[in-house]
Amino acid sequence: MIINSAKKVLEIEARAIKNLLKSIDNNFVKTVNLILSCRGRVIITGVGKSGLIGKKISATLSSTGTPSFFLDSLEAFHGDLGMVLENDVILAISNSGESEEINKLLSFFKKNGNQIIAFTGNKKSTLAKKSDLVINIHVKKEACSLGLAPTASTTATLAMGDALAVALLDKRGFKKKDFIRLHPGGTLGKRLMLKIQDIMITGKNIPIVNEKVILIEAIKEITQKKQGFTCVVDKKGKLVGIITDGDLRRGIQKNVDFTRQQAQKMITLNPQTIGKNELVAKAIEIMEKKGITSLIIVDRQKKPIGIVHLHDLLGRSKFKVK
Numbered sequence: 001m002i003i004n005s006a007k008k009v010l011e012i013e014a015r016a017i018k019n020l021l022k023s024i025d026n027n028f029v030k031t032v033n034l035i036l037s038c039r040g041r042v043i044i045t046g047v048g049k050s051g052l053i054g055k056k057i058s059a060t061l062s063s064t065g066t067p068s069f070f071l072d073s074l075e076a077f078h079g080d081l082g083m084v085l086e087n088d089v090i091l092a093i094s095n096s097g098e099s100e101e102i103n104k105l106l107s108f109f110k111k112n113g114n115q116i117i118a119f120t121g122n123k124k125s126t127l128a129k130k131s132d133l134v135i136n137i138h139v140k141k142e143a144c145s146l147g148l149a150p151t152a153s154t155t156a157t158l159a160m161g162d163a164l165a166v167a168l169l170d171k172r173g174f175k176k177k178d179f180i181r182l183h184p185g186g187t188l189g190k191r192l193m194l195k196i197q198d199i200m201i202t203g204k205n206i207p208i209v210n211e212k213v214i215l216i217e218a219i220k221e222i223t224q225k226k227q228g229f230t231c232v233v234d235k236k237g238k239l240v241g242i243i244t245d246g247d248l249r250r251g252i253q254k255n256v257d258f259t260r261q262q263a264q265k266m267i268t269l270n271p272q273t274i275g276k277n278e279l280v281a282k283a284i285e286i287m288e289k290k291g292i293t294s295l296i297i298v299d300r301q302k303k304p305i306g307i308v309h310l311h312d313l314l315g316r317s318k319f320k321v322k
Contacts, residue, residue, distance in 0.1 A: 035089055215258040240269065
């Protein structure tokens with residue numbers, strides 16, 4: 001019975017989110033464009049469970065490039081309205097659209113020059129009628145067996161808030177480096193503020209072959225070091241290029257004789273490199289811009305001293321932030 005009850009809740013909430021797809025319409029587009037053109041902040045207001053969801057949506061917006069804060073509808077009339085500026089956009093959340101605390105604020109917002117976006121499940125409600133834009137978050141039923149506790153409705157609201165935040169993120173061109181700047185205290189933020197020398201693969205673990213070796217030796221090096229490529233150096237140990245798995249596959253298609261041809265005949269010249277004192281964030285930015293997943297670290301003599309892979313930079317290796 002417990003398992004069936006839990007599964008039923010998840011099924012109802014999953015359907016509630018899926019049904020929101022039809023709410024991603026022209027009004028949603030207008031909402032995104034309104035917020036993008038806003039010279040102030042997105043102020044989210046709500047009470048009860050809607051208020052709790054509003055706090056999370058506000059936090060998500062702020063962390064992804066859209067300045068926002070939460071205004072408690074109950075506290076607003078006790079001085080907090082002083083935080084609302086005329087350039088701010090209001091996002092009011094009420095499933096019924098008839099929350100007395102929220103609707104009492106609408107006249108102030110209008111007189112203050114604020115445009116109002118409503119997240120509501122009732123398109124005929126007071127909130128919907130007095131808002132400039134309405135996003136429908138209606139759900140057919142709550143997941144609560146009594147049909148009373150906000151469950152599916154709050155899940156749907158949260159999901160719509162995420163959809164809005166990500167749409168804004170994409171439209172703004174918000175990048176990893178922007179996320180890092182806003183999250184310096186998190187685990188990812190700490191990792192990305194490290195220097196490359198703190199995380200790079202070094203020593204015998206670096207795949208390296210001399211440009212004069214036959215290609216079969218390069219294949220062995222790539223296979224053994226498991227990085228998907230190998231550095232190729234000259235007789236002085238200076239980096240001259242790389243050979244990748246992709247280069248080898250293309251060589252097979254061209255019937256290259258790997259037992260006779262030298263590595264220098266297949267290398268990709270001028271591979272992307274980075275200095276050991278650069279930040280991990282910089283490495284990710286380069287990889288994103290160039291569409292690559294690995295970088296070679298070289299010293300002043302252009303000799304390879306390390307490599308980094310995108311997986312290592314984002315924390316999928318055994319490396320741990322101290």
